[in-house]
Amino acid sequence: MKAFKATSADYDARIFSFREKDWTVSLTLLNGREHIKLDLGNYQRGKLKGRVPTSAQLCKHRDGSYYIHVQLKDETPEPIEAKKVIGVDLGRRDIAVTSEGDKWDGKQIQQVRDRFSKVRASLQAKASKGTRATRRRARQILQRLSGRERRFQQWLNHNISKAIILSALEHDAIIAIEDLTGIRDRTNQRPRNKTERRRSNSWAFFQLRMFLSYKSLKYGVELVAVNPAYTSQNCHVCYHIGxxxxxxxxxxxxxxxxxxxLNGSFNIANLGAVVSRLRGSDTLSCDVQGYQKPPASAVG
Ligand SMILES: [Zn+2]
Incomplete structure (x- = not known):
């Protein structure tokens, strides 16, 4: 067995600090605390400016030189004071529909997908016959195409989620989406319809939700998840099944x-308003001690 030699050490706030004034770090080493000047480019200086990092990792290169990884935690902005709720219906028939009337339909992406699958079919035919060189070339192109298709979808999801976040910022709004955790388990118990199958199997759909949640954190927009039961069957005006x-x-x-x-997105927005109002009343009872909460019916 080969002997293992540690080549890195973790540093936290007690034994590590950064000083911007002269771009040094102070580290506790075996022989005591030492100030070490950092060898920095403009990019690193820009990233470190004004920051107070509290952890780092010291590593040793094979050639004997040392380098340091400094962890920068992004501070998330405080959530905005919300005036309304934007409901977002994701991945049912269209990619996304919001209660503000914004809509990204699946037509464009479907056209691109169809084109990809046509080219793929013809390349697959080539990859199975022909000379060894043709087969190899066909396989290479196929691989590149799948990467392109994935990146196209990712670019689309990035833009859709960004537009939804911008709309929320513009309207001082909270975003509400359906809570689909456990959708796989639930829907496996009974036959699933086409939409449910697509929703639970599509990585693109989950990617869009993921983008939405991390962008909402980044921009201080509150995101709430609501119970998806009946959001598509009930009328958003009178709550009867339509x-x-x-x-x-x-x-x-x-x-x-x-x-x-659109009706679905209105329902999601209504439910989102209930969820966030419930949370709001909790903070009220903490802030005002001894204050008697009015009955629920008196709260507008
Ligand atoms: Zn109605």
Whole structure:
């Protein structure tokens, strides 16, 4: 067995500090505390400026030189004071529909996908016959294409999530989406329809949700997840179960009719408002001691 020699050491706030004035770090080493000048480029200086990092890792290169990884934690901004809730219906028929009326439909992405799959089929045919060189070349192109398709989807998700966050910032709004944790377990117990199958299997759909959650943190927009039961069946005006046909929704009770996904996004926004209001009343009872909470019916 080979002897293992440690080549790195972890430093926390007790034994590590950074000084911007002369770009040095102070480290506790075997022979005591030492100030070491950092060899920095403009990029690193820009990143370190004004920061107070509290942890680092000292590493030793094979050639004997040392380098240091400094961990910078991004401080997330305080959530904005919300005036309204934007409901976002994700991945049902369209990629995303918001209660503000923004909509990204699947048409464009479907066209691109169809084109990819056509080219893929013809390349696969080439990859299975022909000379060894043709087969290898076809395989290479196939690999590159799958990377391109993935990056296209990622670019699209990045832009959609960004547009939704911008809309929330513009309207001082909270974002509400459906809580789909456990959708795989739940839906495996009974036959799933096409939409549910797509939602639970699609990495692109989960990527969009992930982008939304990390961007909401980054920009201080509150994101709430609501119970997805009935968000697509109920009328958002009177809460009666309505009729869905293809992309349309019609309420037999109050007569509201319109885009089915838009109705879904309104329901999600309504539920999001309830969730965030419940949370708001908790802070109220903490702030004001001895204050008698009015009955729920008196709260507007
Ligand atoms: Zn109705």
């Amino acid at each position: 009729l869905r046909s293809d992309k349309r929704f019609k309420c037999g009770n109050c007569g509201w009719h319109g885009d089915a996904d």
